[in-house]
Amino acid sequence: MTDRSQSTDPKPYYEAHVFVCTNDRGEGAKRPSCARRGSEKLRDYMKAQARAGGLANVRINASGCLDRCELGCTIVIYPEGVWYHYDTRADLDEIIETHLKQGKRVERLMLTTEQEELRPEQMPVAAE
Amino acid sequence: MTDRSQSTDPKPYYEAHVFVCTNDRGEGAKRPSCARRGSEKLRDYMKAQARAGGLANVRINASGCLDRCELGCTIVIYPEGVWYHYDTRADLDEIIETHLKQGKRVERLMLTTEQEELRPEQMPVAAE
Numbered sequence: 001m002t003d004r005s006q007s008t009d010p011k012p013y014y015e016a017h018v019f020v021c022t023n024d025r026g027e028g029a030k031r032p033s034c035a036r037r038g039s040e041k042l043r044d045y046m047k048a049q050a051r052a053g054g055l056a057n058v059r060i061n062a063s064g065c066l067d068r069c070e071l072g073c074t075i076v077i078y079p080e081g082v083w084y085h086y087d088t089r090a091d092l093d094e095i096i097e098t099h100l101k102q103g104k105r106v107e108r109l110m111l112t113t114e115q116e117e118l119r120p121e122q123m124p125v126a127a128e
Numbered sequence: 129m130t131d132r133s134q135s136t137d138p139k140p141y142y143e144a145h146v147f148v149c150t151n152d153r154g155e156g157a158k159r160p161s162c163a164r165r166g167s168e169k170l171r172d173y174m175k176a177q178a179r180a181g182g183l184a185n186v187r188i189n190a191s192g193c194l195d196r197c198e199l200g201c202t203i204v205i206y207p208e209g210v211w212y213h214y215d216t217r218a219d220l221d222e223i224i225e226t227h228l229k230q231g232k233r234v235e236r237l238m239l240t241t242e243q244e245e246l247r248p249e250q251m252p253v254a255a256e
Contacts, residue, residue: 003207004144004207004208004231005208005209006208006233008233009208009209009210009233010210010211010238010239010240010241011241012209012241013196013204013209013211013239013241014209016132017204017206017209019147019189019191059194059195061147061191061192061193061194062191062192063147063189063190063191063192064189064190064191065189066187066189067187068141076141076145078145078206078207078209079131079132079206079207079208079209080132080133080134080137080207081133081137081140081141081142081145081206081207082137082138083138083141103132105134105136105137110138111138111141112138113138113139113140113141
């Protein structure tokens with residue numbers, strides 16, 4: 001049940017429904033885009049890891065632009081509506097283990113509602 | 129708040145977040161796909177109509193395969209997790225007006241959790 005739910009609504013089809021932005025604005029766009037940061041392959045990785053981890057009723061979907069481009073790569077997990085920034089496979093492993101399996105939160109990677117830029121601890125490590 | 133929420137979670141970023149399946153399995157696939165039923169253009173229509181209708185904090189996203197292909201075209205609306213079948217612009221108009229604006233439900237088009245095929249009233253009118 002959510003604030004927007006009605007008592008007669010069907011029970012959830014997926015226990016957790018994850019949407020991974022894979023939008024690509026193309027080269028030279030004014031705003032960054034998740035696909036340019038590798039989100040398509042990272043989404044494939046997350047999907048495979050969730051399946052390998054036995055998360056049977058969890059769906060990992062690609063989505064169009066989630067419109068928080070400056071905070072990408074981004075995902076959102078419903079029905080709880082929790083947003084994360086991630087950069088690496090290790091970040092996704094942590095989200096799978098801590099959020100999806102344990103029902104907790106990865107505070108370091110979570111986005112707040114008003115957040116407009118990454119916090120220092122969320123900044124990607126510069127490529128060598 | 130949902131059953132999966134925590135009291136410290138940020139408030140929702142979008143009031144309603146709609147995902148419209150635009151998956152295309154290609155010709156001759158064993159399962160149907162929403163894009164082959166026109167979902168890409170219908171999603172563009174829904175996005176434009178929601179905007180024209182002043183739904184400022186509602187996001188209409190395209191998504192990958194929602195895996196309820198036999199019930200397509202399909203959408204899911206979060207955080208409430210309500211699923212709909214639709215065929216036409218008129219169906220989407222009704223979902224926008226009744227669900228997104230009024231917070232009610234379009235019973236005729238709603239999918240139940242266990243549903244595996246369309247109900248008679250949901251069957252598309254045959255093309256002439």
